[in-house]
Amino acid sequence: xxxxxxxxxxxxxxxxxxxxxxxxxxxxxxxxxxxxxxxxxxxxxxxxxxxxxxxxxxxxxxxxxxxxxxxxxxxxxxxxxxxxxxxxxxxxxxxxxxxxxxxxxxxxxxxxxxxxxxxxx
Amino acid sequence: xxxxxxxxxxxxxxxxxxxxxxxxxxxxxxxxxxxxxxxxxxxxxxxxxxxxxxxxxxxxxxxxxxxxxxxxxxxxxxxxxxxxxxxxxxxxxxxxxxxxxxxxxxxxxxxxxxxxxxxxxxxxxxxxxxxxxxxxxxxxxxxxxxxxxxxxxxxxxxxxxxxxxxxxxxxxxxxxxxxxxxxxxxxxxxxxxxxxxxxxxxxxxxxxxxxxxxxxxxxxxxxxxxxxxxxxxxxxxxxxxxxxxxxxxxxxxxxxxxxxxxxxxxxxxxxxxxxxxxxxxxxxxxxxxxxxxxxxxxxxxxxxxxxxxxxxxxxxxxxxxxxxxxxxxxxxxxxxxxxxxxxxxxxxxxxxxxxxxxxxxxxxxxxxxxxxxxxxxxxxxxxxxxxxxxxxxxxxxxxxxxxxxxxxxxxxxxxxxxxxxxxxxxxxxxxxxxxxxxxxxxxxxxxxxxxxxxxxxxxxxxxxxxxxxxxxxxxxxxxxxxxxxxxxxxxxxxxxxxxxxxxxxxxxxxxxxxxxxxxxxxxxxxxxxxxxxxxxxxxxxxxxxxxxxxxxxxxxxxxxxxxxxxxxxxxxxxxxxxxxxxxxxxxxxxxxxxxxxxxxxxxxxxxxxxxxxxxxxxxxxxxxxxxxxxxxxxxxxxxxxxxxxxxxxxxxxxxxxxxxxxxxxxxxxxxxxxxxxxxxxxxxxxxxxxxxxxxxxxxxxxxxxxx
Numbered sequence: 001x002x003x004x005x006x007x008x009x010x011x012x013x014x015x016x017x018x019x020x021x022x023x024x025x026x027x028x029x030x031x032x033x034x035x036x037x038x039x040x041x042x043x044x045x046x047x048x049x050x051x052x053x054x055x056x057x058x059x060x061x062x063x064x065x066x067x068x069x070x071x072x073x074x075x076x077x078x079x080x081x082x083x084x085x086x087x088x089x090x091x092x093x094x095x096x097x098x099x100x101x102x103x104x105x106x107x108x109x110x111x112x113x114x115x116x117x118x119x120x121x
Numbered sequence: 122x123x124x125x126x127x128x129x130x131x132x133x134x135x136x137x138x139x140x141x142x143x144x145x146x147x148x149x150x151x152x153x154x155x156x157x158x159x160x161x162x163x164x165x166x167x168x169x170x171x172x173x174x175x176x177x178x179x180x181x182x183x184x185x186x187x188x189x190x191x192x193x194x195x196x197x198x199x200x201x202x203x204x205x206x207x208x209x210x211x212x213x214x215x216x217x218x219x220x221x222x223x224x225x226x227x228x229x230x231x232x233x234x235x236x237x238x239x240x241x242x243x244x245x246x247x248x249x250x251x252x253x254x255x256x257x258x259x260x261x262x263x264x265x266x267x268x269x270x271x272x273x274x275x276x277x278x279x280x281x282x283x284x285x286x287x288x289x290x291x292x293x294x295x296x297x298x299x300x301x302x303x304x305x306x307x308x309x310x311x312x313x314x315x316x317x318x319x320x321x322x323x324x325x326x327x328x329x330x331x332x333x334x335x336x337x338x339x340x341x342x343x344x345x346x347x348x349x350x351x352x353x354x355x356x357x358x359x360x361x362x363x364x365x366x367x368x369x370x371x372x373x374x375x376x377x378x379x380x381x382x383x384x385x386x387x388x389x390x391x392x393x394x395x396x397x398x399x400x401x402x403x404x405x406x407x408x409x410x411x412x413x414x415x416x417x418x419x420x421x422x423x424x425x426x427x428x429x430x431x432x433x434x435x436x437x438x439x440x441x442x443x444x445x446x447x448x449x450x451x452x453x454x455x456x457x458x459x460x461x462x463x464x465x466x467x468x469x470x471x472x473x474x475x476x477x478x479x480x481x482x483x484x485x486x487x488x489x490x491x492x493x494x495x496x497x498x499x500x501x502x503x504x505x506x507x508x509x510x511x512x513x514x515x516x517x518x519x520x521x522x523x524x525x526x527x528x529x530x531x532x533x534x535x536x537x538x539x540x541x542x543x544x545x546x547x548x549x550x551x552x553x554x555x556x557x558x559x560x561x562x563x564x565x566x567x568x569x570x571x572x573x574x575x576x577x578x579x580x581x582x583x584x585x586x587x588x589x590x591x592x593x594x595x596x597x598x599x600x601x602x603x604x605x606x607x608x609x610x611x612x613x614x615x616x617x618x619x620x621x622x623x624x625x626x627x628x629x630x631x632x633x634x635x636x637x638x639x640x641x642x643x644x645x646x647x648x649x650x651x652x653x654x655x656x657x658x659x660x661x662x663x664x665x666x667x668x669x670x671x672x673x674x675x676x677x678x679x680x681x682x683x684x685x686x687x688x689x690x691x692x693x694x695x696x697x698x699x700x701x702x703x704x705x706x707x708x709x710x711x712x713x714x715x716x717x718x719x720x721x722x723x724x725x726x727x728x729x730x731x732x733x734x735x736x737x738x739x740x741x742x743x744x745x746x747x748x749x750x751x752x753x754x755x756x757x758x759x760x761x762x763x764x765x766x767x768x769x770x771x772x773x774x775x776x777x778x779x780x781x782x783x784x785x786x787x788x789x790x791x792x793x794x795x796x797x798x799x800x801x802x803x804x805x806x807x808x809x810x811x812x813x814x815x816x817x818x819x820x821x822x823x824x825x826x827x828x
Contacts, residue, residue, distance in 0.1 A: 013138075014175060016130045079291055106174065106177020106178045
């Protein structure tokens with residue numbers, strides 16, 4: 001079974017980077033450029049994993065997670081936040097919003113896949 | 122190992138980062154001193170943040186570090202810890218410049234001045250209200266973390282008791298166990314004591330806790346890393362117990378069934394694990410330090426791949442047009458299948474529809490290359506801000522017509538000339554506030570940048586309400602340079618012409634900004650290269666206005682076909698003023714080299730094209746052919762041709778790319794009958810002609826003195 005992943009980042013290069021890596025690893029990737037769009041896409045599709053940036057226009061990553069967790073189909077789904085913050089406070093915030101975990105930017109393609117394998121099998 | 126071609130993403134990263142810097146800059150310029158504008162500040166923060174994120178992926182560590190510093194400072198600004206002052210804006214503008222410089226350098230693989238980076242970085246750090254001890258290491262820790270794998274088997278005892286709602290954050294303990302299993306041999310013992318009665322059981326909660334025994338060479342950090350995401354949602358106890366190796370066997374061998382099935386999967390993730398450290402151990406030295414010695418050696422320049430962003434509506438339009446084209450084509454197909462004369466009318470309709478489709482398609486395809494001039498104008502608020510501060514002048518910049526679109530190549534090539542003109546206006550045009558006050562003008566000078574369509578061209582105007590040109594000064598300078606004699610009588614226009622001569626500068630002192638005399642001639646040359654022209658109007662004490670006229674596009678031209686002997690040439694329709702039959706009595710000849718035609722009050726030199734191109738079997742008698750009066754660069758010339766043919770749109774093919782640059786010829790095109798015709802460049806022809814007749818180059822063409 002091919003896992004469907006939604007990636008959300010306002011930076012097109014990060015998005016492309018994610019998409020390239022994930023496509024290469026045979027995941028089915030959907031891209032979105034802000035939280036609003038991601039939320040809409042998430043409602044229309046049933047993704048197995050959502051990876052989102054935190055700092056985004058329209059709807060930031062943390063709010064996106066909270067909004068997703070309210071939806072029954074995303075209650076238990078893994079959601080990973082992309083963050084450049086190494087600050088533990090930010091991580092706490094991420095957890096409080098309901099994120100499964102985080103991926104620290106910058107990441108190698110390999111590290112990204114390792115992180116994803118933590119939540120998708 | 123995952124191998125992905127990142128060059129494409131790399132290009133995207135640079136493009137995006139430069140856009141981010143533009144956003145950062147314009148947001149900074151929009152900030153008002155003393156006012157906290159959350160949206161603008163967020164924009165600025167996001168820009169720095171995105172650059173940092175992207176730079177990390179491509180290991181531009183110097184950029185990551187610098188952007189991180191900027192971001193940390195911006196984070197404080199965002200939290201309201203700093204008031205918005207001019208100094209703060211200036212510092213951040215400078216930081217943006219440095220990022221731009223670093224990005225350009227990384228893009229082209231060249232060095233940059235590491236000192237100014239350090240200075241600005243220090244300043245950013247000094248400005249922080251909460252002093253962070255140099256956190257450079259932390260930023261890079263992600264990459265630099267040394268991964269030592271010393272395979273000494275240890276026995277780890279792990280107690281893991283997750284909180285009830287752990288599943289609701291998408292964390293599944295079984296995934297954690299799988300991870301642990303990748304580190305070594307794992308024994309999992311589930312504790313079911315906490316499971317309540319069925320009636321009270323909440324299916325979404327996790328009631329289990331586990332005891333895990335791991336035999337592995339892994340360190341405590343490795344294990345903790347696996348639990349990293351859930352550490353706050355569980356009780357976790359990791360202890361190391363010393364055990365003899367044989368006990369390992371004892372413990373695992375009799376164990377036929379594991380409580381939770383964890384099989385080592387066929388895909389053997391371990392082999393990948395082995396490779397990961399190798400990749401990461403690669404030492405990453407902060408490049409910034411080395412850059413000073415690096416000289417510009419562009420080994421490979423991916424910047425050569427140029428891209429353009431096109432609005433989706435333009436693409437949709439194209440698709441629509443192609444759709445219509447297909448419909449027309451199938452309609453013509455149908456007519457052609459069993460054609461007889463009764464369907465002639467239908468055929469004609471079809472053909473005219475085809476023509477319309479083609480034209481629309483052509484227009485729309487051309488439009489793809491068109492960008493709004495705001496791409497170029499947008500840099501000016503910053504430039505004007507910086508320059509006027511530097512010069513101690515007060516200037517208000519007024520932009521209009523930013524949405525006027527022009528060809529991307531034209532836009533790019535116009536960028537430097539525009540900067541030059543704006544600098545000139547600020548430096549020489551607009552006066553110091555004191556002087557303006559004395560002259561009875563408002564202290565704040567005005568600089569207008571305006572763009573609009575006119576006929577088939579784009580006009581860009583740069584005007585100011587400054588001092589204007591001092592005609593006498595210009596004339597004096599020309600006399601000093603020996604271009605004219607003091608008593609020579611010249612019109613205003615002719616005097617302004619000197620501004621465009623190489624080596625001309627009226628400014629007494631050469632300033633940092635302009636006045637080195639290597640300007641206006643280059644500006645004009647650039648504009649001419651694009652097939653455009655520039656003119657200047659000035660009133661002493663009132664201001665100066667430069668008008669630049671440019672062709673809409675470089676790829677297509679409205680052409681007039683002319684015949685010389687058996688050859689066909691194309692003249693740009695825009696440069697043709699009139700065509701006439703020659704009246705022999707109006708021709709004057711000087712020393713047998715130059716013929717001048719008297720047209721009303723003008724004297725126009727005649728260029729016999731057949732002589733220039735060595736064409737035989739052609740009309741040599743002036744009165745039997747036609748004289749096409751064409752204008753290039755404010756000068757007129759009469760081109761002698763056999764006859765005028767049709768006018769049509771000409772698709773320009775570069776002669777330079779396919780053959781070589783030929784003076785007087787701007788390109789070639791393929792005619793409907795398959796023949797190649799040269800497109801004549803009037804300005805080039807005039808220069809060519811002038812060289813042949815040796816007239817002094819600085820003189821307006823109409824005033825050639827023949828000795």
